Amino acid sequence: MTPTSPTTITLPPSLLPADGRFGSGPSKVRHEHVERLVETGSTLLGTSHRQQPVRAMVGRIRAGLSELFSLPDGYEVILGNGGTTCFWDAATFGLIEAQSQHLSFGEFSSKFAAAAKAAPHLKDPQVIESATGTHPLPVADPDVDLYALTHNETSTGVAMEIRRPGGAGGPADGLMAVDATSAAGGLRVDPTQFDVYYLAPQKCFAADGGLWAAACSPGAVERIERIASSGRWVPAFLDLKIALDNSRLDQTYNTPALVTLYLFAEQLDWMLEQGGLEWTAARCDQSAEILYTWAEQSGFARPFVQTPRDRSHVVGTIDFVDEIDASAIAKVLRRHGVVDTEPYRKLGRNQLRIAMFPAIDPGDVAALCACITHIVGALAA
Numbered sequence: 001m002t003p004t005s006p007t008t009i010t011l012p013p014s015l016l017p018a019d020g021r022f023g024s025g026p027s028k029v030r031h032e033h034v035e036r037l038v039e040t041g042s043t044l045l046g047t048s049h050r051q052q053p054v055r056a057m058v059g060r061i062r063a064g065l066s067e068l069f070s071l072p073d074g075y076e077v078i079l080g081n082g083g084t085t086c087f088w089d090a091a092t093f094g095l096i097e098a099q100s101q102h103l104s105f106g107e108f109s110s111k112f113a114a115a116a117k118a119a120p121h122l123k124d125p126q127v128i129e130s131a132t133g134t135h136p137l138p139v140a141d142p143d144v145d146l147y148a149l150t151h152n153e154t155s156t157g158v159a160m161e162i163r164r165p166g167g168a169g170g171p172a173d174g175l176m177a178v179d180a181t182s183a184a185g186g187l188r189v190d191p192t193q194f195d196v197y198y199l200a201p202q203k204c205f206a207a208d209g210g211l212w213a214a215a216c217s218p219g220a221v222e223r224i225e226r227i228a229s230s231g232r233w234v235p236a237f238l239d240l241k242i243a244l245d246n247s248r249l250d251q252t253y254n255t256p257a258l259v260t261l262y263l264f265a266e267q268l269d270w271m272l273e274q275g276g277l278e279w280t281a282a283r284c285d286q287s288a289e290i291l292y293t294w295a296e297q298s299g300f301a302r303p304f305v306q307t308p309r310d311r312s313h314v315v316g317t318i319d320f321v322d323e324i325d326a327s328a329i330a331k332v333l334r335r336h337g338v339v340d341t342e343p344y345r346k347l348g349r350n351q352l353r354i355a356m357f358p359a360i361d362p363g364d365v366a367a368l369c370a371c372i373t374h375i376v377g378a379l380a381a
């Protein structure tokens, strides 16, 4: 029997999601926010980032993140250009004192470990790895001055709870630096369990990339100031003290992308109006419940992550049985405007990866599942 060619499969329009963007970053940007951006006319885009309209927007982002994460007194939000990848380099210069410990369980978490390992001014980092589809746990160690964790490993769809490593003497005293790029705004977090919770706005915050933001505890601010006054050479663009000083004035060291700032601020306002982090996390829970239940009941697909507790509620990874080519499904979806369901390229599995960020309607996740079931039926016909 010749399998049906994916190029001939047609999805009934009634089955399609209202919005077909399921990418894990850049991710769905809400139409409402783009329309409001257009309405700002000549008052925002093309104006100085050192003047009130843009600085007020940076202030909204800093205050909005503080409110969303319920940051305790003394925590500060710092911003800079260059996205999360740039922040890893900045942290290698300005947050790690001598030795870091990294949990490495996918493409993103391995990158910060590599940056710390390559830095000539630091001791070799401790790197704790685990098989893809799982996550390791941090191990308290008095030599470690920074624990590098990843709240949601976007390449594999594994999420982990953020908790300081304990030990006989109570919690370890190294800084907890958490890559929350794809988790922040969609997964619950206890701010007393982190010192630096850093992110870029092209995931849950439904904006464009190119910016990083970091919620910093007083301990982290103290570390930044201490390293800055220690005489260590730091390139100005990666200098967290310069970023801190500018952020306190509601600006960035060099010119930011105003569209990114605008969309970020709008998404934060939207999240807070809807009910804040509990509302967004509950919405992501609902999408995840729909996706994983559908996969488990499908007979042809299953969640890639074995342990239900580790399954991400913001980025779902679904494996398909060998007889069904996941890339053929992604092609049919793409032809219908349902895009970016392809798996993380380096994972190399017969898989689809589906973002369930707060901007994505759980109803659209359900529609996507129905579309995939339809395609699988047609492929087998």
Ligand SMILES: *Cc1c(COP(=O)(O)O)cnc(C)c1O
Pocket: 025, 082, 083, 084, 085, 086, 108, 150, 152, 153, 154, 179, 180, 181, 182, 200, 203, 209, 210, 211
């Ligand atoms: C997307 C992502 C990154 C990379 O972010 P950039 O802004 O592109 O540098 C890093 N870590 C995680 C967990 C991510 O999801």
